[in-house]
Amino acid sequence: MIDQPTLHRGTGDVAGDVYLPADGGTTFWGRLPCAADAPVLTVDPGTAVTIDTISHEGILEDQGRDPRAFFTAHGVEPEQVLDDAIEIAASDHPHTMAVDGPHVVTGPIAVRGARRGDLLKITVLDTTRRVPYGVVSNRHNKGALPGEFPPDGVTFSAFCGVEEIDGTPYGTMPLVPGGEPAVAFGLDPFLGIMGVATAGDERLHSVPPGPHGGNIDISLTTVGSSMYIPVQADGALAYVGDPHFAMGDGEVALTALEASLRATVRLDVVAREDASEMFGELVTPLVETSEFLVPTGLDEDLDVAMRNCVRAAIGVLGARYGMHPQQALAYLSAATDFDISQVVDIVKGVHAKIRTADFTRLGARP
Template sequence: MRVLQPGQGPVPGDAYLPASTDRLTWGRLPCAADAAVLRVDPGSTVTVDTVSHEGILEDQGRDPRAFFGRHGVDPDLVLDDAVAVAASRGLRTAGVDGPHVVTGPIEVAGARPGDLLRMTVLETVRRVPYGVVSNRHGRGALPGEYPVEGTSYSVFAGVDEDADGTAVGTLPLVEGGPHDVRFPLRPFLGIMGVATAGTERPHSVPPGPHGGNIDINLLTTGASLYLPVQVPGALAYVGDPHFAQGDGEVALTAMEASLRVTLRLDVVPAADALEQFGALVGPLAETAEHLVPTGMDADLDVAVQDCTRAAIALLGARYGMAPAFAYAYLSAATDFDISQVVDLVKGVHCRIRKADFARVAAR
């Protein structure tokens, strides 16, 4: 087993951004009043260390070496930056702010409101060989039923390799049992966003037009996220690293664990953005196979409706498809997935196959 401590190991990006306490926020997202901790040109690549909040929170003792030690993790396998965040004072107000550790913000030169920021995930590297899945605050898909006892429950998850060398996540069937349950790992960032206008930092839990805690598990290596720029320089940030997450994230968290990610940050000028995507009002993801519009609302039904409207608008802008025919296509050919139901604002995304429009020249 190995860990990627700050500053150690490969750093493939043009710039490196560690998760030191002077380069992050905890429980809040950057806003226009925040100063950039890194400045880059469009097209630059940045390698960013992210720190999971699991193991450093108050209900876990705010001592990651002790918390993970109870699960058999050697102190040398606990990240130094996680220890530093847990020991910090003044970064977060417990019970008021969210749990997430957010690295940034990064200023992208020339980005202006009206443009889109494209964040492309080039690489994700596991920083530790373990993670945690938690249920707390009477939240999750079954509030009032779970946690069964107390107000929080955290399940320690391991990382192992199959016979072919593929990394998998592991869980026991019961407390203290052998880790006989094995499932695929698909690392991604739960939080990818741009700063909001104004002087008040948004809470880290609910997602919105700025992105933030969108928890879309399609945003693995090779995927891109487009976000409407809200302040000069965009002020991009990332956090909430996951090793694996099912759609819905029903228990409250995914398999939360720290990642080192390399991103490319591009600016799509306003005129090009309008031509390619229409008047984008919220996050849009893209993978090799799919365009992925989103919808977000406290009411899941409204989130589905918003996602449907976003998809109709996208098909019209990109391919010239009439709204009634786009609506029909979505009903016949497109899956609408629940991103998550646990972040106060629920998320829905749909997967439009780009191959379905191979005969149509994009506008």
């Protein structure tokens, strides 16, 4: 593994205007914040917040709920195991493996002026690795091949190190369990969970994504991207979590390279009227990158998720460029990739990559 400083709580650089650590008072484990939850931080729109996130891998009950023991068994030095991960695992933080989700989320953060019907815009400004390692797991007969993997029903966790090759960091893993690293793949860190609180007083399970965002798991949400999420409660009550160093679209094992990040995000509010003109009526979150508009479709049935995504893409093209629905469908068929975000989170996801440059070459209305 590369030699890098371990970003324990309160150490290292803070790129944002304000810093939010991860501890027992600023995190939820396995559940998502709702409107009844008090914010742990309140900020003005436009504020950049640096947030510590904790990966669930290494702290879960089927891994011993002892991250120091789990990671040192894989050759990690004790001082490289995050203090806040140890604290969460050892705390009386309520968590039941078979009932709650696995994810630790940091928040909620209230954004002044955000109202139901607005959009919360979360722009990712920075993602810094807190540790030089992570884990990919397959468990409970879940993932893309339930009933086939894990073959013995026992959780399989593949440990991955981070190595530098010709000045570039890569994730590494062996060809066989317990072997020496033999495969090196690119890293592109992102937050699998970005969301807003749901209305009411019920804390949703952290696994299935929805109109609130949550475990949306779109690997395009890297530095420079923005996610727009329909606000459901005053203040939006934003949260982030499920940090990844890398993920292939589909996330077929159940998890990808799960590993803790220090993320800096800017929180902005888009008023309902402006949101409608920009994107139409969003039912599920939309991602924007320097290259693409990325509407999403969600459903437990992947075919329905695909249809929902196509409808969302047609709506975005109509709102943004005044494109007739039949013309929009034709364009999408000719020029837009529809990718599977993930198939492992109960509610499956599809996202469309609409290339914005296609609408500037001939002067389409922006």
